[in-house]
Amino acid sequence: MAATDSPGSPGALRSPGPKGSAGRPARPVNWAVRAVAGRVSFYFFVALVTVFFALPLTWLVLAPFEAHPTFVAGLSQPTLSNFATIFDDPGVLVSLRNSLILALATMVVVVACAAFAAYALSRVRIAGRDIMLYVLLLFSSVVSGSAAMVPLFLLVFDLHLINSLTGVILVLAGGLLPAAIFILKDFMDSVPTSYEESARVFGASPFQILRDIVSPLVRPGLAVIAVWAIVQVWGNFLIPFILLRSSSLTPGAVEIYSFYTSGGSVNLALISTFSLIYTIPVVVMYLFVQKRYGFRFHGGIKR
Numbered sequence: 001m002a003a004t005d006s007p008g009s010p011g012a013l014r015s016p017g018p019k020g021s022a023g024r025p026a027r028p029v030n031w032a033v034r035a036v037a038g039r040v041s042f043y044f045f046v047a048l049v050t051v052f053f054a055l056p057l058t059w060l061v062l063a064p065f066e067a068h069p070t071f072v073a074g075l076s077q078p079t080l081s082n083f084a085t086i087f088d089d090p091g092v093l094v095s096l097r098n099s100l101i102l103a104l105a106t107m108v109v110v111v112a113c114a115a116f117a118a119y120a121l122s123r124v125r126i127a128g129r130d131i132m133l134y135v136l137l138l139f140s141s142v143v144s145g146s147a148a149m150v151p152l153f154l155l156v157f158d159l160h161l162i163n164s165l166t167g168v169i170l171v172l173a174g175g176l177l178p179a180a181i182f183i184l185k186d187f188m189d190s191v192p193t194s195y196e197e198s199a200r201v202f203g204a205s206p207f208q209i210l211r212d213i214v215s216p217l218v219r220p221g222l223a224v225i226a227v228w229a230i231v232q233v234w235g236n237f238l239i240p241f242i243l244l245r246s247s248s249l250t251p252g253a254v255e256i257y258s259f260y261t262s263g264g265s266v267n268l269a270l271i272s273t274f275s276l277i278y279t280i281p282v283v284v285m286y287l288f289v290q291k292r293y294g295f296r297f298h299g300g301i302k303r
Contacts, residue, residue: 060279063272070268082273092274094248095255099234099278102168102251107229109173111222114180119210121181122188123196133185136178146238156243163245171243172233180225187221188214223289234282252278 063069067077086092161167191214199209237253259271
């Protein structure tokens with residue numbers, strides 16, 4: 001008579017678990033359902049975020065071509081009269097010119113000063129160098145333009161630069177420099193010092209090394225700083241609004257405020273048209289720089 005395993009016998013402990021119809025261990029039934037549900041949820045979230053960002057942009061593109069735009073994106077009565085009305089206003093062209101002057105002048109100051117400072121900090125060993133960079137970046141982020149506006153206004157007033165584009169350029173450049181130096185220093189660190197040593201052997205000065213050796217290798221970094229500075233200045237409202245008094249010096253970011261009435265209502269046709277015109281230069285510049293100075297890596301050097 002064959003012996004049977006009792007509940008406490010070793011054979012009972014080695015008894016196989018549940019098996020499927022083919023003798024293999026049974027797999028969870030809902031694993032495929034959960035995988036499909038997770039993928040569907042992910043794509044639904046991506047589609048929702050895309051729609052959330054695409055709807056305002058769609059309205060911005062379509063509203064200038066609508067005779068009587070509302071907050072609903074559409075083209076029920078296409079027209080170009082809004083552009084004619086905008087360009088008939090002499091203050092619009094003047095404001096675009098002022099914005100261009102402020103953006104380009106600030107960009108030149110920021111890129112030039114950041115290049116010299118970042119190169120010096122990258123090559124010269126100074127005690128507390130990294131701490132100083134982080135402190136500058138921290139204060140430039142925490143102490144925003146609105147928090148520092150009173151001392152900045154008093155400083156500009158004492159320098160007799162109120163109602164002057166020069167004063168606005170200096171204030172904007174000073175606020176952008178800490179972050180620009182911090183970003184550009186990483187690009188300077190990526191340039192091998194052997195290139196500079198070879199140039200010194202042939203009698204190159206530090207300025208020639210920076211201009212002819214280092215700057216061409218960190219052009220993507222300079223382009224990043226340039227684009228970032230222009231974008232920051234292009235959309236800045238508070239500093240020009242407080243420091244400039246004359247309407248002939250008003251930039252576009254402040255001129256857009258004129259499309260609001262004294263009661264706070266807005267002319268959607270004009271403000272959407274001006275916003276589209278004001279956005280196009282920055283978008284075109286970004287696409288050009290991205291195509292011209294896209295990031296690539298050659299031999300460990302960021303180019």
